Every structure is written in structure tokens, then in C-alpha cells.
Amino acid sequence: MAHSNWAEWIYVAVVIALLTYVGAEAWNIENLIEHVPEDAEVIKVTAQQWFWSFEHEDGTKEVGELHLKKDHAYKFEIESKDVNHNFNIHEYVVLLDAVPGQINTVWFSPNEAGEFDIQCREYCGLIHYNMRATLIVEDVK
Amino acid sequence: MVLALAKARPVWQIMFSTHHTDVGLLYLVFSLLAMFIGGAMAIALRVELFAPGIQLIEDSMSYNRLFTAHGTTMIFLFLLPSASAVGNYLVPIMVRYKDMAYPKLNAIAFWMIPPAAALVWLGMADFGWYANPPYSVISAPAPAAEMWIFGLKVLGVSSILSSVNFVVTILKCKHPDMSLGKVPLLAWSFLSSSIIVLAAMPTFAAALLMLLTDRLGATGFFNPAMGGDPIAYQHLFWFTFHPEVYVLVIPAIGMMYEIIPRFSRRPIFSHSSGVAAFVILSLVAFASWAHHMYATGMSFTEKTVFMIGTLAAVPASAMHVFNFLATMWNGRIKFATPMMWAVGGIALFFAAGAGGVVNSAMPLDFITHDSYWVVGHFHLFVFGTIAFGTIGFVYYLFPYITGRMYSEKWGIVHFILAFVGACITFFTQHILGLFGMPRRIYDYPEIDSWISMNALISVGAMIILVGMVIFLANMIYSTAKGKPANMEDPFGLGGKYYYPYAQRNPHH
Ligand code: HEM
Ligand SMILES: [Cu+2]
Ligand SMILES: [Cu+2]
Numbered sequence: 115m116a117h118s119n120w121a122e123w124i125y126v127a128v129v130i131a132l133l134t135y136v137g138a139e140a141w142n143i144e145n146l147i148e149h150v151p152e153d154a155e156v157i158k159v160t161a162q163q164w165f166w167s168f169e170h171e172d173g174t175k176e177v178g179e180l181h182l183k184k185d186h187a188y189k190f191e192i193e194s195k196d197v198n199h200n201f202n203i204h205e206y207v208v209l210l211d212a213v214p215g216q217i218n219t220v221w222f223s224p225n226e227a228g229e230f231d232i233q234c235r236e237y238c239g240l241i242h243y244n245m246r247a248t249l250i251v252e253d254v255k
Numbered sequence: 256m257v258l259a260l261a262k263a264r265p266v267w268q269i270m271f272s273t274h275h276t277d278v279g280l281l282y283l284v285f286s287l288l289a290m291f292i293g294g295a296m297a298i299a300l301r302v303e304l305f306a307p308g309i310q311l312i313e314d315s316m317s318y319n320r321l322f323t324a325h326g327t328t329m330i331f332l333f334l335l336p337s338a339s340a341v342g343n344y345l346v347p348i349m350v351r352y353k354d355m356a357y358p359k360l361n362a363i364a365f366w367m368i369p370p371a372a373a374l375v376w377l378g379m380a381d382f383g384w385y386a387n388p389p390y391s392v393i394s395a396p397a398p399a400a401e402m403w404i405f406g407l408k409v410l411g412v413s414s415i416l417s418s419v420n421f422v423v424t425i426l427k428c429k430h431p432d433m434s435l436g437k438v439p440l441l442a443w444s445f446l447s448s449s450i451i452v453l454a455a456m457p458t459f460a461a462a463l464l465m466l467l468t469d470r471l472g473a474t475g476f477f478n479p480a481m482g483g484d485p486i487a488y489q490h491l492f493w494f495t496f497h498p499e500v501y502v503l504v505i506p507a508i509g510m511m512y513e514i515i516p517r518f519s520r521r522p523i524f525s526h527s528s529g530v531a532a533f534v535i536l537s538l539v540a541f542a543s544w545a546h547h548m549y550a551t552g553m554s555f556t557e558k559t560v561f562m563i564g565t566l567a568a569v570p571a572s573a574m575h576v577f578n579f580l581a582t583m584w585n586g587r588i589k590f591a592t593p594m595m596w597a598v599g600g601i602a603l604f605f606a607a608g609a610g611g612v613v614n615s616a617m618p619l620d621f622i623t624h625d626s627y628w629v630v631g632h633f634h635l636f637v638f639g640t641i642a643f644g645t646i647g648f649v650y651y652l653f654p655y656i657t658g659r660m661y662s663e664k665w666g667i668v669h670f671i672l673a674f675v676g677a678c679i680t681f682f683t684q685h686i687l688g689l690f691g692m693p694r695r696i697y698d699y700p701e702i703d704s705w706i707s708m709n710a711l712i713s714v715g716a717m718i719i720l721v722g723m724v725i726f727l728a729n730m731i732y733s734t735a736k737g738k739p740a741n742m743e744d745p746f747g748l749g750g751k752y753y754y755p756y757a758q759r760n761p762h763h
Contacts, residue, residue, distance in 0.1 A: 122528060122577055129573045133566045133612070140616035141559060147618060148555055163394070197390040198485060200550060200625060204691030209621045211551045213486060214389060215479030218552035231700075235625040235693040237383050239394050240315055243696035 150221045154187040161192070161199035161212035164241035166232060180232065182224055184253045189221040200236035203249055211236055227253035273358035279343030280656065281365050283649070286337035287730075289372065290642075293328035294723055296321050301716040304709050307701050315697035319381040320399070322695060326384035327403070329637060330503070331410045332372050337645045338506035339365070339417055342445045344652065345513075346421060349442040350429035355420050364416040371409035378402025383695060385492055388477035388485045392469045404467050411460050418449035418456075440529045444509025447533040448502045451540055455502070459495035462488055486551050493544035501540045501568075504604075504636060505533065507644030508575050511597045514651055515579050518594035519586025520748055524578050532574040539568045549620045558617045565615035572608050576601060591746050592666030596647025599674045603639030603681075607632060610685060625695075628688025631681045639677050646673075646726070653730075654745035659737035665729045672722030679715030683708050 157180070158169040167177045182188060192201045194212035202209045203222070210220045224230075234245035269277045300321055302311045312318045343361070347354055355361045380403035382391045391400060425446045429438060438446070466488065468474040475481020477488045516523045523529065542564030549558050579601050588594065610632040613619050623629055653661050687708040692699060699705055741747075 119525060119528065121581070122525065122574070125577050126570055126574060129570050133569055136612060136616055137562060137566050140562060140618055143618045144555065144558065197394050198387055202691075202693070207621055209550055209624060213479075213551065215484070216486070216552060231691070233691075233693060237319075237387070237390070237695040239319075239381075239390060242319075243315055243698050246700070 150189055150219075151187040151223075154189040154221050154223075156189050156191055157182075159190050159192040159201055159212070160195060161201065161234070161238075161245075162195035163197065163239055164234070164245040166201070166234075166245070166247040178247045179250060180247060181250045181252060184224055184227050184251050187221060187223040189219055192218045192220070197238050198236050199234045199238045199245065202233050202235040203230055204233070205230045209235060224249075224251040227251045273354075273362045275343045275347050275354045275358070275361065278355075278358075278361050278365050279340050282336045282340035282343060283656075285365075285368060286333050286335075286340055287649070289328050289332035289336065291723070291727065292376075293325050293333055294720070296325040296328065298716060298720055300325065301713040303697070304699075305713040306710065307699055307706060309698075312697070316381060318697040319383075319695070320379040323380050323383050323403075324375060327375050327407075328372075330384065331407070332368065332375070334503050334637065334641055334645070335410075335414060336365075336368060337649075338445075338448070338503070341441075341506065341510060341645070341648055341652070342417075342421055344656075346424055346442050346445050347428075349439045350425055351433065352424060352428040352430070356423040356428050357420050360416055361420050364413045364420065367409050367413035367416075371406040371413070374402040374406030374409070378406070385489075385496070386466065387492075388466065388469065388483075388488050389479060391466060392478050393480070397470075400470060401467070404463050404470075408460065408463050411456050411463070414452055415456050418452040421445045421449040422453070436527070436530065440512035440523065440526065440533075441506075441509040443530055443533050444505045444512070447537045448505040451498045451502050451505075451537050454541070455495045455498040458491050462491035462495075465491075486548070489548050489551065490545065493547045494541075497544040497547065498540040500633075500636065501536055503641050505536065507600070507641040508533075510644045510648040510651075511575075511579060511600060514593050514597040514647060515582050515601075516586075517748060518589050518591060518597075518746070519583045520589070521582055521586040524581035524584075528574055528578055532571040532578075535571040536568060539564065539571065543568060543615075546615050546620070549617055550624050562615050562617050566612065569608060569612060572604070576605055589746065589748055592661070592663060592670060593647040593651035593746075595667060595670045596643050596650065599670060600640050600643030600647065603635050603643065603677065606682075607635030607640060610635065623688055625693060626688035627684045627692045627694055630694050631684030631688060634681045634684065635677075639681060643673070643677075649730075653733070654740035654742070657734050657737070658740055658742065659733055660740045660745060661733040661737060662729050665725050669722045669726045669729065672718050672725070676715045676718030676720075676722060679718065680712050681715075683712050683715065687712070 156171050160167045160169075165178060167175065168180045169175050190201065190208070190210070192210055192212045193216065194214045196214060198214070199212040200209065201212055206222050206224060208220055208222050210218045212218065228251055230249040230251065232247040232249050234242055238245065269280060272278070299311060300318070303318060312321070343355065378399040378401075380386070380395060380399040382395045382400065386403065425438065425442055465474065465476040469477050469483070475483040477483045477485045479485060512523060512529060543561055545553065545557065545561040546565045610628070614623050614629065614632060650661060650666055687705065690704050690708070692705050699709070
């Protein structure tokens with residue numbers, strides 16, 4: 115090779131440094147997010163073609179609507195009765211597949227009262243486009 | 256003329272030929288046809304999504320069938336065959352051999368594609384191009400699903416056959432005076448992508464068979480009701496198809512390695528860096544497949560491993576970009592049509608890679624996954640990078656194939672429309688994803704931001720459509736009536752920068 119390649123080496127080193135930073139930061143944040151608080155209340159989420167149902171710890175059941183309290187921690191146990199779905203509350207970055215034969219868990223703590231969309235984000239057939247529910251966060255002391 | 260339709264010949268002579276340039280021409284014509292068919296499907300999808308409510312497509316099942324056929328067509332019937340077209344034309348010439356290593360096998364590999372296409376197009380399966388179980392096992396309507404499975408099976412075999420052919424042609428048939436290190440980068444790209452196919456494709460072949468026997472009820476590999484595991488399919492699928500995305504992109508990079516130096520009137524900045532990047536990419540391609548599966552409930556450790564594997568693939572892609580820019584840096588660049596496409600493709604390649612890094616960072620993927628962001632991400636690759644490289648290369652080969660020149664003016668208009676349209680469409684899709692719109696939905700609720708972004712995306716798609724119609728007209732008109740090309744130097748660059756144009760492989 116006639117010409118020297120130092121510029122390319124520096125460039126590759128910079129790229130690797132940036133990627134390492136992104137990776138490390140992602141690792142850190144994911145580690146924090148995945149730590150479920152002790153007092154999180156369990157909500158059982160069941161997906162099926164093409165609606166959502168929910169069961170609270172005290173046994174109350176809801177279909178198509180989920181009522182939760184502001185500033186409480188909740189842990190979702192998500193499963194599916196038929197095909198794969200994906201439980202998604204976009205505003206709170208809650209997103210996890212509902213897979214038959216397997217229970218997936220994710221937690222969150224809503225810090226704002228109001229209504230939020232729950233939607234299916236994994237293709238599941240005919241009415242996938244309208245497999246929606248509403249999260250209602252209530253401000254109760 | 257190098258690549259020679261030397262004189263007009265009857266169609267059947269080309270169809271029954273096993274000569275590499277004839278098979279190349281068959282691949283090229285078929286793949287462009289598939290591009291227009293797949294493109295028409297995309298336009299139908301975009302018209303439907305232009306606004307909430309029904310616009311064009313009456314029911315969600317038809318919409319679901321269309322997006323499945325669109326994706327399958329573009330990946331397997333447009334991108335893969337168009338790469339084979341270029342490889343067939345140039346690889347034997349570049350390694351200085353008289354034909355592909357196995358000419359009959361070469362023709363067979365091509366002729367497996369149209370029947371497979373018929374299965375896909377007549378069946379119209381609805382489960383997306385990845386056919387995830389248990390939906391594809393217990394819910395997807397027959398016989399469309401079976402036809403898709405058979406079609407893909409045939410396409411997989413075809414792809415393995417043509418890869419064997421490229422590997423043998425390059426490794427065993429290259430001229431004895433030519434060391435592997437001296438093989439041009441375009442041929443290197445085919446060597447790398449073919450080796451990836453050989454290592455990756457058998458896994459999907461197995462998964463397809465398992466899917467079929469599951470559908471028949473004979474087995475329950477992926478059916479939880481029979482004790483199976485649907486996630487296992489996703490591992491098998493992505494073990495093949497993450498590497499396969501590099502199979503698609505690597506030949507397009509190879510084409511840019513052909514165009515950028517010629518039109519910069521300079522040798523490539525570093526041949527060895529290009530080779531190294533291809534080799535590295537072929538290896539690390541296999542370390543990242545489950546980045547598509549963060550949301551399936553993987554453990555923290557698994558996610559970390561696949562994030563690292565994914566990030567490890569980025570420097571190799573970045574090396575290509577550097578090589579291109581360094582080549583252009585002091586070049587006397589001529590912005591003729593092929594060069595415009597190549598440079599536009601590199602810009603979008605960079606943007607696409609940056610978006611990919613966001614996806615691979617695990618917490619961020621929980622924002623982007625299965626939203627329109629992902630649709631934008633991979634379209635920047637499949638359209639913005641791969642189709643751009645390929646279309647630029649079609650313009651580049653045009654005079655060699657037809658002996659005539661396309662219209663430069665309309666070639667550039669085509670490029671500008673496609674580039675502007677792609678930016679509007681695919682960058683907006685990224686943002687729409689951040690606003691939470693899921694992919695693969697037939698209709699959406701009346702959320703203001705979603706409505707305006709969807710309209711904008713559909714307008715972008717129409718701009719691309721106009722460009723593509725111009726492309727078609729230009730190709731047809733110029734093939735028949737274009738001015739005869741100066742075969743010594745069709746782009747007026749000074750002939751010594753060309754691939755040795757005097758070489759030709761006589762018909763046999
Ligand atoms: C810098 C290199 C790349 C990185 C870091 C990257 C990263 C990713 C990640 C993490 C995903 C998963 C996103 C999700 O579903 O949540 C993804 C999806 C995807 N990528 Fe890439 N990618 C890269 C290159 C490519 C290339 C070269 C292609 C195509 C030629 C491609 C095609 C796709 C496709 C088709 C999907 C979506 C698959 C589906 O769900 O249907 N990517 N990419
Ligand atoms: Cu769904
Ligand atoms: Cu991937």
C-alpha cells in the first residue's frame with residue numbers, strides 16, 4: 115500500500131469509541147429499568163384475538179379498560195391465549211410480547227393521571243389494527 | 256460490446272441460453288418486473304393509509320395479504336435476483352473466466368424463481384414476510400400459507416445454488432495469475448454474500464419444513480398447544496435473516512465500489528480495507544440475530560450479548576463509507592446518473608446505520624420496536640441503499656447491455672424524485688414510529704399527528720412512483736431508440752478508468 119491509512123484507523127477508533135459509549139449507556143439504563151420495586155402490584159394481562167383483559171391482585175377483572183392509580187408501581191404478567199401479540203402503552207414505553215405458553219413481565223409506575231392508549235404492536239391477524247384498550251390512571255390518595 | 260446483446264436475437268434463444276450474460280439479462284428483466292409489481296403493491300398500501308378509514312382496500316385481510324406479498328416480492332424477487340443479475344454479468348469477466356463455473360446450474364437457479372413467484376403471488380399469504388408462529392400455524396388461512404412456504408422453499412434452494420456457483424467461480428475459476436487479494440471488490444462482495452447464504456440459509460429451510468409439518472398437524476415444534484415453542488421459530492428465522500440482510504446490502508456496496516472510483520476518476524482509496532470490511536461483516540453477521548427479539552421476553556444477559564453482537568457489525572459498514580468518501584475526496588467527480596445514485600445511496604446508508612444503532616441499544620428498542628420507526632429503518636436500507644445502488648448500476652450497465660445510451664436528463668430527474676421521495680417517506684416513518692404508530696396496521700385511530708404524518712408519507716411514496724414511471728419509460732424508449740453509445744467510453748470519463756471493456760466472453 116503506497117499511501118498511509120492513519121486517517122482510516124483514527125476514524126475506526128472513533129466509531130468504536132462511540133459504539134462502546136452507546137452500548138455501555140444502554141446497559142446501564144436497561145439494568146436500572148429492569149429492577150422491579152418490591153411493592154409493585156401484579157396485574158395479569160391476557161391477550162387474545164383481538165382484545166385485552168386484565169386481572170387485578172384482588173381478583174377484579176376488566177376487559178378493554180384498565181384502571182390504575184397514579185404513582186403506584188405495577189408489574190404486568192403478560193400472556194396470550196392464542197397467537198403472539200404485543201402489549202404496548204406507548205406513552206410509558208411499556209412494550210412486551212404476549213406469547214402463548216409463556217408469561218412475560220414488565221413493570222411501570224404511571225406518574226400522570228389521564229387516559230392512555232393500550233395497543234397491540236405485534237401482527238396477530240384480521241383485527242390486529244384495532245386491538246386496542248384504554249389505560250385510565252386515577253389520581254387517588 | 257462487452258456484455259453484449261450483440262445483435263438482436265429471438266427471445267427463446269436468450270431464455271434457453273446458459274451463457275452468463277444471458278442469464279444475467281433474464282435475472283435483470285425479471286427483477287425489474289418484480290420491482291414494479293412490488294411497487295404497485297406499496298402504492299396501494301400507501302393510498303389506503305393516506306387517511307383514517309377505508310380509502311382503497313375494502314378489508315383488513317386484503318391489506319394484510321398485500322403487505323406480505325409486497326415485502327416478500329421486494330426482498331426475494333427484486334433485490335436478490337437483481338444482485339444475481341449484476342453478478343452474472345460481471346463476476347466471470349472480473350475473475351477472467353469464460354462463464355460461471357456451472358452454467359446449467361446457473362440457468363436452473365434462475366428458472367426456479369418464476370414458479371416460486373407464482374406461488375407467492377397467487378397464494379397471497381397474510382402473515383408478513385416472517386411468518387411467525389403460532390399465527391402462521393394455527394390462524395393463517397390455507398392454501399395461501401402453504402403456497403408461500405413452498406415458494407420460499409424453492410427460492411431458498413435457488414439462492415443456495417446460485418451462491419455455490421459464485422463461490423466456485425471466484426475461488427476455483429479465477430485466472431491463475433490473479434491472486435484472491437487482487438480480485439475486484441465487486442467480485443469480493445459476491446464471494447462474501449454467497450458464503451453468508453451458504454451458512455445461513457439451511458436454517459430457514461429447516462424452519463420452513465417444521466412450519467409446514469406443524470400446519471399439517473403432524474408435529475408441534477412451534478405450537479404451544481402441542482408443547483412447542485413459538486420463540487424457537489424466531490431464533491431460526493432471524494439466524495438466517497439477519498445475516499441475509501447483509502447478503503442484500505453487500506452486493507449493493509460492491510456495485511458502489513465499481514461506480515465511485517470510475518466516476519471519481521481515481522482508483523479506490525483502499526482495496527484492502529474494502530476486502531477486510533467484507534470479511535469482517537460476513538463473520539459478525541452471525542452474532543446479532545436476536546436483536547429482533549428483545550421484546551419476546553429475553554433475559555437481560557441475552558439482550559446484552561446480542562446488543563454487543565449488533566454493535567460489532569457497525570465498524571465494518573463504517574469502513575465502507577470511509578473508503579467511498581476518501582476515494583471521492585480528491586477525485587475529478589463526474590455527476591452522471593450512476594454516480595448520483597451511488598452517492599445518494601451512501602448518504603442514506605449512513606442514516607440507516609445510525610438508526611440501526613438506536614434500535615440495537617436495548618432500552619431504545621422498546622420505543623422503536625414494531626413501530627413505523629422500524630419500517631423507516633429497513634427501508635432506508637432496502638430502498639435507500641440497496642435499490643439505489645442497484646438502480647444506479649442498471650444505468651451504468653445500460654450502454655453495455657443495449658449498445659445505446661439512456662437519457663441522462665431523465666435519469667437525473669428520476670434520481671432527484673426518488674431521493675426526495677425517499678427522504679420524505681422514510682424519515683417521516685421514523686418520526687411516526689416515535690409517536691407510537693404500530694406497523695402492519697390496516698387502519699388507525701384519528702390521532703392528529705398520525706394523520707398528518709401518514710398523509711406526508713403517502714405523498715412521498717407518490718413522488719417515488721413518478722420517478723419510477725420515468726425510469727420505466729426511459730429504459731423502454733432508450734433500448735429501442737436511444738442514441739448509440741460510444742462503447743469505448745459511454746460516460747465520457749476517459750476509458751482507462753473502465754473495467755477492461757474489451758473483454759468479452761463469446762457465446763458457446
Ligand atoms: C448498521 C447496521 C444495522 C444495524 C445496527 C441494524 C439494527 C437493527 C435492529 C436492532 C433491528 C430490530 C428493530 C426492531 O424490530 O425492534 C433491525 C431491524 C431490521 N433491519 Fe436492521 N440493522 C442494520 C442493518 C440492516 C441492513 C443492512 C438491512 C437490510 C438490508 C436491515 C434490515 C432490517 C430489517 C428488514 C429489519 C426489520 C425486520 C422486521 O421486523 O421485519 N438492517 N435492524
Ligand atoms: Cu396484534
Ligand atoms: Cu437484524
